[in-house]
Amino acid sequence: MKRIGYVSAALLASALSSMAYAEIDARAIAFNCWNCHTESSLDAKSSIPSLKSLSAQQLRQALLDFKYDKKPATLMPRLAKGYSDAELAAVAEYLSRY
Numbered sequence: 001m002k003r004i005g006y007v008s009a010a011l012l013a014s015a016l017s018s019m020a021y022a023e024i025d026a027r028a029i030a031f032n033c034w035n036c037h038t039e040s041s042l043d044a045k046s047s048i049p050s051l052k053s054l055s056a057q058q059l060r061q062a063l064l065d066f067k068y069d070k071k072p073a074t075l076m077p078r079l080a081k082g083y084s085d086a087e088l089a090a091v092a093e094y095l096s097r098y
């Protein structure tokens with residue numbers, strides 16, 4: 001009985017974690033981006049580029065290029081590697097609307 005309880009708890013835990021992956025919270029990811037890519041990024045003196053004028057496609061491509069080391073950079077490759085391709089596409093779509 002105890003054993004069955006343990007197995008169903010494990011199944012429930014794995015079901016819950018796959019649900020968490022299925023639902024990507026693009027807004028939560030975007031808050032991380034906005035720590036650096038703020039309004040002041042529009043300032044010509046800032047070394048952090050503005051994301052304002054980029055389309056969803058341009059953002060997505062830049063993020064994938066960072067992730068797969070196709071675009072040399074200091075910080076973004078390390079950051080992009082922390083997200084799945086689907087998460088990068090979702091945040092690109094979200095950011096393109098701001």
Ligand code: HEC
Nearest residue numbers: 029032033035036048049059062063073074075076077091
């Ligand atoms: C800790 C600061 C920091 C955070 C957080 C950050 N970025 Fe960046 N981002 C940079 C810097 C610095 C660059 C310039 C490239 C480099 O050296 O990495 C950059 C460049 C970019 C570029 C290229 C823009 C262009 O015109 O070439 C994109 C797109 C981008 N970031 C998107 C994002 C997204 C999306 C997030 C959130 C998932 C994010 N960044 C989070 C600092 C940051």
